[in-house]
Every structure is written in C-alpha cells, then in structure tokens.
Amino acid sequence: MTVPKAYWITTYRSISDPEKVAAYAELAGPALSAAGGTFLARGLPSYAFESGRMERTTLIEFDSVDAALAAHETPAYQEALRALGDGADRDLRIIEAAS
Numbered sequence: 001m002t003v004p005k006a007y008w009i010t011t012y013r014s015i016s017d018p019e020k021v022a023a024y025a026e027l028a029g030p031a032l033s034a035a036g037g038t039f040l041a042r043g044l045p046s047y048a049f050e051s052g053r054m055e056r057t058t059l060i061e062f063d064s065v066d067a068a069l070a071a072h073e074t075p076a077y078q079e080a081l082r083a084l085g086d087g088a089d090r091d092l093r094i095i096e097a098a099s
Contacts, residue, residue: 005097006065008037012056013089020087027080035071037062068094 015021029039041059048054062068071077072094 003064004099006062006068006094007040007097008032008058008060008062008068008071008092008094010058010090010092011053013053013091015056015088017085017087020084024080024084024087027083028077031074031076031080032060032071034076035062035074036067037071062094065094065096 012021033039037060039058040061042057044056045052045054060068062071
C-alpha cells in the first residue's frame with residue numbers, strides 16, 4: 001500500500017507586519033524544505049472565485065500527512081513561527097492527497 005502525499009496549504013488573511021512575515025519566510029522556507037517539503041506554489045492567486053479572496057497562498061507537498069505534521073513540529077519551523085509572531089493572520093491546513 002502506498003501512503004498518499006500530503007499538501008500543506010497556508011493562506012494569509014491579513015499581514016500586519018511585512019518585516020515579521022519576511023523574517024518568517026527566511027526561516028520557514030529552508031526549515032520546511034529540510035523536513036522534506038517541496039514548494040509547489042506561493043504568491044497571490046491569479047484568480048479567486050465564489051467566496052475566494054485574493055490573499056497570499058503557499059502550497060507545499062510532503063510525502064505523507066505524518067511528514068507534514070513532523071515538519072510543523074521541528075525546532076527550525078517553530079523558530080520561524082516565533083519570528084512571525086503576530087505579523088499575520090493565517091490559515092494553515094494539511095490535507096491528504098486524493099487516492
């Protein structure tokens with residue numbers, strides 16, 4: 001049996017401190033890559049439909065849900081979260097790929 005991939009999806013509802021977001025990104029990118037994440041997309045949407053909002057979004061692929069959860073708990077990613085602090089209101093979801 002093959003374990004399905006997992007996708008880490010983050011949307012930024014609002015950014016109150018761009019410097020904190022930049023500090024987070026500088027730390028989070030390498031931390032998540034080192035934990036096995038592959039960045040598939042990041043930036044503003046090209047289009048947003050229905051109740052969609054034009055907010056910054058990040059999509060990262062992991063080998064499994066467990067790998068994505070483990071990446072979130074690494075000391076390096078926790079350091080990135082501390083750097084972000086209250087710099088943004090975000091929504092982070094980890095979903096399993098459809099089989």
